[in-house]
Amino acid sequence: MTAAAVASRRAQARGPFLERNFKYLIVAPAILVLLLVGLFPLIYSAVVSFQGIGMIDQDTSFQGLLNYKALFRDARLWESLAHTLIFTAVALPIELALGLLLAHLFLEKLPGRALFIALLTLPTMISPIVSGATWRLLFDHHFGPINQIIAWFAGHQVPIIWIVNPNTVYPAILICEIWQWTPFMFLILLAALSNVDKSLLEAAELDGAPYRTVFRRIVLPAIWPVMSVALMIRGLELMRLFDIIWALTRGGPGTMTETVSIYTYVQGFEQFEISYTAAIAFLVIILLTAVVMWLLKRMEIAR
């Protein structure tokens, strides 16, 4: 048999193999990347969380649940979790309410509507670190425009030191967060509202039902599937809140605005408490998984 014939027979044999396993071969690269970057490091850090690796001590012996026990006595960790929950609990309803209002405002036809919608989405497209930086410029107590605008209304200069004063730092962060992500809510809700059956709305209007009732009985049930997923996406993102606060306050003043993401970063990359940080990471994973499972069940997002 000539070499060419062997090669051709090999090619024939390879053909059916590729065809037969095609569905696995095209899934493989994605799964391999996810395993390498997702699963493998997770297992490795699970091991690390049972050791005693820190900046000073490179102890790789098995420490049992030592790090996990320490978590429960770490007041700063629980405070950072509380801060995270507060930011989520305040920002999420406001973003939803504002998003709904804006979606109603843009629902009907209006000359220039497409351009207005495009302009309104710009804040969402900006890097969160840049929007944090932008609001830092806006909030500056001396050279920023916000105190100046307040001064016009108040009739005298106001010396609010937004991101340093404990009373104003929360509103400052929330304003930035809400400014950036309300347009995201708005876009999703606008798409959902546009798909609500118009004939039902018109029939209800003819019956003289007030919009309150129409919204509760017809609109809300219709947009609920999309709205619930939007709430979950934003809720999860708020639980990870990092960039905006990093740019505005770095968790300060003191540790007043430290979220669990920022605290984890500080422990891992500034204090180099490697094993302890791995334990925090697993606590967060367990808490978030529990919350997500609960939400998925509650909202009955059927697939």
Add this chain to the structure above:
Amino acid sequence: MMSRRATTRLGLRYAAVIAVLLVFLFPIYWLFIISFKTPDEIFAFPPVWWPANIQFANYAVLFKDGDVIVVWNSLVIAGCSTVLAMFFGTICAYSLVRFRTGGDDLAIWIISQRMMPPIVIVFPVFLLYVWLGAVDTYWGLILLYTAFNLPYVIWMMRGYIADIPIELEESALVDGCSRWQVLTGVVFPMARAGLFATAVFTFVFAWNDFIFALVLTRTEVLTYPVQVTHYFGGQSNFWAKIAAMSVLGTVPVFVAVAMLQRYLVRGISMGAVKG
């Protein structure tokens, strides 16, 4: 003819829309306008709402100091990871849709990879990268962004691919095309709109990321959001640099969004519907 009531209603709606736009666009205006001000105007009290003359010195400094390289770094990293995530994600999604490979379990496992906070992912990845020598390299960040965006791409493309009529693929197979030719000749072109929309978001995620880049870069492959935070504090003219660098990093995204705007609403709402 519009009735007077309808005209008033339209007028009121316009007023409300303009007011909303003013509030939401003012911060962006402020960022842009600061980047064109002189130091005197930036540190003027009361604030200067419109500079006497637009000047580009703040940008010139970034180019002169070579800081602008971070925009190039961001472009390379976000661009490469978008191409990789789109390609591997789309072929994976095709298998999930057409062959139901791995059933619902595999699909749910894939999306669950995207639910964890980045800090929780990046910490073990950092340990892995130290071991692999991938910290502060292009490929390290490209690999991470590819992995991070894959679940999103797979779930988005699942929806778009499911919309393609299966008869088109079947007739191509009957005509003697291989599965691979069906994929490149029928599926990719048919899902073009979906590919664009998904690619824009994938690119924007990678372009805007801060926390992965903060942890996994040192000096060589800094991306622009990390560079922006380097201007906080210290230097006397840091505001000019913050603003100019932020604008340099934001304009490309705005341009991409403007060009692909017609795909985006569907892209965002699909993401919400399909999870």
